[in-house]
Amino acid sequence: MTTAVTDPASAASEASEAAEAPPAKRRRLMPRWRDYGRPRELIVRYLLLLFVLGITIGPLVWQLLSSLKGVGEDVFGPNASLFPSDPTLRAYREVFAQVPVWTYIRNSVAVALLSITSQLVFSTLAGYMLSKPSWKGKKLVWVLLMASMMFPFESIMVSLFLSIRDLGLVDNVVGVWLPGFVAAINVLIMRAAFLAVPREIEDAAMLDGAGEWKRFRYLYLPSAWGAILVVTINTFISAWDDFLWPLIVLRTEDHFTLTLGLSRLQSSSFGYDQRIVMAGSVISVIPVLVLFVITQRWFYKGVSSGAVKL
Amino acid sequence: MTTLSPPTKGSGVAVPRDPRPGEPNGGRRLLRAIRPGPSADAGGAALYRRWWLPWLWMSPAIIGVTVFGVYPFLNTLLLSFTDAKPLGGAASFVGLDNYTRMLGDSDFWLATRNSVLYALIVVPLMVLLPLTLAVLVEKNLPGIGFFRSAFYTPVLASSVVVGLSWQWLLSDQGLVNTWLQKAHIIREAIPFLSDSWLILICAMGLTLWKGLGWYMIFYLAALGNVAKELHEAASVDGAGAIRRFWHITMPGVRTSMMLVGTLTGIGSLRVFTEIYMLGGSTGGPGGADRTLPFYIRDVALDPLTGNAGYGSAVSVALFVLTLGLTLLAQRLTKEDES
Numbered sequence: 311m312t313t314a315v316t317d318p319a320s321a322a323s324e325a326s327e328a329a330e331a332p333p334a335k336r337r338r339l340m341p342r343w344r345d346y347g348r349p350r351e352l353i354v355r356y357l358l359l360l361f362v363l364g365i366t367i368g369p370l371v372w373q374l375l376s377s378l379k380g381v382g383e384d385v386f387g388p389n390a391s392l393f394p395s396d397p398t399l400r401a402y403r404e405v406f407a408q409v410p411v412w413t414y415i416r417n418s419v420a421v422a423l424l425s426i427t428s429q430l431v432f433s434t435l436a437g438y439m440l441s442k443p444s445w446k447g448k449k450l451v452w453v454l455l456m457a458s459m460m461f462p463f464e465s466i467m468v469s470l471f472l473s474i475r476d477l478g479l480v481d482n483v484v485g486v487w488l489p490g491f492v493a494a495i496n497v498l499i500m501r502a503a504f505l506a507v508p509r510e511i512e513d514a515a516m517l518d519g520a521g522e523w524k525r526f527r528y529l530y531l532p533s534a535w536g537a538i539l540v541v542t543i544n545t546f547i548s549a550w551d552d553f554l555w556p557l558i559v560l561r562t563e564d565h566f567t568l569t570l571g572l573s574r575l576q577s578s579s580f581g582y583d584q585r586i587v588m589a590g591s592v593i594s595v596i597p598v599l600v601l602f603v604i605t606q607r608w609f610y611k612g613v614s615s616g617a618v619k620l
Numbered sequence: 621m622t623t624l625s626p627p628t629k630g631s632g633v634a635v636p637r638d639p640r641p642g643e644p645n646g647g648r649r650l651l652r653a654i655r656p657g658p659s660a661d662a663g664g665a666a667l668y669r670r671w672w673l674p675w676l677w678m679s680p681a682i683i684g685v686t687v688f689g690v691y692p693f694l695n696t697l698l699l700s701f702t703d704a705k706p707l708g709g710a711a712s713f714v715g716l717d718n719y720t721r722m723l724g725d726s727d728f729w730l731a732t733r734n735s736v737l738y739a740l741i742v743v744p745l746m747v748l749l750p751l752t753l754a755v756l757v758e759k760n761l762p763g764i765g766f767f768r769s770a771f772y773t774p775v776l777a778s779s780v781v782v783g784l785s786w787q788w789l790l791s792d793q794g795l796v797n798t799w800l801q802k803a804h805i806i807r808e809a810i811p812f813l814s815d816s817w818l819i820l821i822c823a824m825g826l827t828l829w830k831g832l833g834w835y836m837i838f839y840l841a842a843l844g845n846v847a848k849e850l851h852e853a854a855s856v857d858g859a860g861a862i863r864r865f866w867h868i869t870m871p872g873v874r875t876s877m878m879l880v881g882t883l884t885g886i887g888s889l890r891v892f893t894e895i896y897m898l899g900g901s902t903g904g905p906g907g908a909d910r911t912l913p914f915y916i917r918d919v920a921l922d923p924l925t926g927n928a929g930y931g932s933a934v935s936v937a938l939f940v941l942t943l944g945l946t947l948l949a950q951r952l953t954k955e956d957e958s
Contacts, residue, residue: 346761358756359767366771366832369785372795376788386793428680436681439674446671451678458689460946464890464913465939468706468920468931469692469699475708492684522673551778553893554913558921569780573897576784584788591781598776606769613837 370595377401377588385584401589411590413564414571418594421487421556421567422549428491429545430538436492437500438526455494464554471558481561489555490548496541503537504530539605540612550598568594693939699932706926718933727907728934731915732941734820738911739888739945742824746884747877749828750835755869757836758843768840772833779830783897786826787813790898813898816908823894823909831887835880839873846872878956882949889942892917912938 346352376385378397384390405411440448440455470489471480479485507530515525531538556567566574572594575587602609675682700718704711722728757768774782789795790812797809812818850868859867870877892913895903903910903918910918912934920931 346759352761355756355759355761362753362756363767363770366829367773369782369789370773370777372789373781373785386788386791386795386798390795390798432680432684436678439677442674445674447675451682454682454690455685458685460943461689461693461939462886462890462942464892464916465935465942466689466692466696467913468916468928468935469695470688471706471921472695472699472704472928473687473692475706489688491688492681494681494685494689497681547776551780553778553780553896554917557896558917569778572784573780576787587784588788591777591784595777595781598778599773602769602772602776609772610837610840613834613841 373588374592377585377592379585381583381585385588401583401585402593404583405586405589405593408586409571409575409590410563411568411571411593414566414568415593417483417565418550418568420483421552422546424484424487425490425549426542426545428487429493429496429541432492433496433500433541434531434534434538435526436497437502438504438530440497440501441504455497459494467555467558474559480559481565482559483565483567485559486552486556486567487549493545496545499537499541500534503534507533536608536611539608543601543605543608544612546601547598550594696932696935696939699929700936702929702932704928704932706921706928707923711929714929718930721930722933722937727910728915728937730908731910731912731934732937734909735889735891735912735938735941737820738824738827738891739885742827742888743881743885745828746831746835747881750832750880751839751869751873751877752865753832753836754839754843755865758840768837771836774830775833777830779893780897782826782830783893786822787897790822814905816899816904816906819895819899819904819909823891823898826894826898827888827891831884835884838880839876842873842876843869874956875953878949878953882946882953885945885949886942889913889938889945912941 347355372392375393378399378401379385379394380396380398380400383394383396439445440452474480474485474488477485477488479488512525512529515529520528551569552567553569553573556570557573560566560570563571563574572587572590575590699711701713701715702711703714703717753771757764757771777785791797792809792811792813794812796812797806800806801809810818812822846869850872851864854864854868889911890913891911895909895911895914899905899909903914907915907918916931916934916938919934920926920928
């Protein structure tokens with residue numbers, strides 16, 4: 311544990327952070343460990359952190375490590391080791407060769423892109439109007455939006471399926487996307503962001519003769535890019551991870567999304583090699599992980615905005 | 621355009637008196653709304669020359685929430701009095717038959733029990749565990765950003781992926797059983813994935829594990845608002861970490877705890893994937909672990925034996941349960957505030 315506490319790398323990164331601080335505050339380049347608290351308390355804190363770390367990412371790391379094992383190594387059982395003794399990408403080659411992963415990915419990407427596009431366009435338009443002072447019927451629209459958020463998806467999915475069936479969209483990715491093409495919560499997130507734009511700027515734009523559309527396009531949209539990012543991330547994650555609805559709508563393998571395909575791998579009678587299924591899982595997590603690394607702050611923002619229901 | 625008389629309220633299609641001279645029709649242009657100045661806004665109503673303009677902008681959203689939100693709900697109510705089939709065909713009105721069948725259906729009550737039990741166990745843990753975790757990562761220590769991100773990763777992986785991972789961890793030959801056997805704590809493998817109670821408990825664990833990071837971040841924002849001075853004063857007075865947590869941190873984030881309780885309660889009633897991944901497509905041995913959404917899918921949407929009418933009745937039950945929980949939470953929050 312002491313190695314973790316005196317990790318030179320993290321201390322160095324701390325130092326660089328300290329160096330970037332405004333000069334007035336720069337008293338010491340390297341904060342000393344005792345600046346963070348009593349040693350005993352620190353050790354307990356880090357031990358707890360490492361414990362939780364093991365629990366939270368342990369299963370995922372194990373999945374990653376197992377996907378790198380060769381045929382000769384046990385994934386399960388008494389002889390299985392945690393680390394692959396001879397890491398290989400065989401499972402990744404095999405999963406693409408044996409399973410139509412590209413088809414799954416294509417379908418998942420299609421649903422995600424359709425959802426992001428429609429959600430962004432429609433929730434910004436609606437959120438903009440809702441952020442404006444009252445117009446005729448605004449209250450009614452407001453009630454409608456609120457009402458639509460009261461019903462859990464699971465309690466209306468039977469009726470939704472019948473609608474999708476009547477539209478002839480069963481076993482079609484469009485049918486997966488359509489019921490969620492715009493969500494009230496995203497409209498509310500955009501509204502809150504537009505409300506934060508100072509009125510003075512808009513009044514100035516109006517004096518300059520900018521019409522409604524121009525003000526929306528060139529003033530409001532650029533000011534609300536944070537909320538736009540949050541809506542994009544939320545939509546992408548929920549489209550990428552959705553399972554129950556694709557399971558209901560989709561029937562044939564050609565139309566499966568990635569989550570559906572993965573779940574079928576495990577339960578299918580083929581009895582796929584676990585390493586291959588694990589490789590598939592890792593592949594499905596990568597896009598989300600990359601997005602997270604790039605836009606981490608906005609993921610966290612999305613957490614709190616998801617709770618702002620008013 | 622500042623000297624505008626107060627807008628006439630309730631006059632139907634409101635026509636603002638545009639004071640600008642020389643511009644016929646007040647400079648009416650397509651997609652341009654004329655709004656009175658800020659002084660009139662304070663009075664309440666902004667006047668759009670074209671009353672339908674806001675509706676035009678909002679129409680996709682209105683159609684979306686109506687056609688795929690409000691209508692399906694009303695339709696579900698209606699369907700619950702019929703014997704509609706998932707693949708189409710004529711449906712006839714059956715009165716309250718679906719509801720009487722539901723009340724006498726032991727599988728329905730089993731699913732309800734599972735869902736309610738899920739909420740009862742998951743909610744308190746999901747309110748408290750992420751809070752303690754947030755307190756643990758609140759302090760800015762070296763490397764804390766890494767820990768926060770790492771604790772958040774289970775949120776990023778889809779339920780199917782983490783379900784697969786847990787499935788392998790908990791199988792008879794899985795890592796958990798192997799380790800317990802190696803440590804000589806158990807001799808026979810624990811049947812995590814074949815005993816109906818153990819499946820349910822493991823699924824709850826999976827839900828908790830996946831939600832931990834999400835609510836940790838949620839609480840972190842709330843913790844920032846708890847006054848640091850209180851903590852310092854208390855620790856000067858000799859209050860230990862646990863007492864400070866109990867007497868300062870918890871009261872400080874009460875509202876957040878209420879909200880997390882409500883959200884996780886509603887979430888617990890919606891559980892499906894965890895059961896599907898750990899208990900298989902049947903939902904545990906003989907369907908013993910099915911939750912309400914699972915049961916709805918089973919009875920309503922099976923192409924051969926499905927009955928969308930009956931499934932709709934169960935859907936209404938799920939909705940009533942959710943509504944009841946929401947109202948209860950609102951009431952508790954109100955009592956708490958007063």
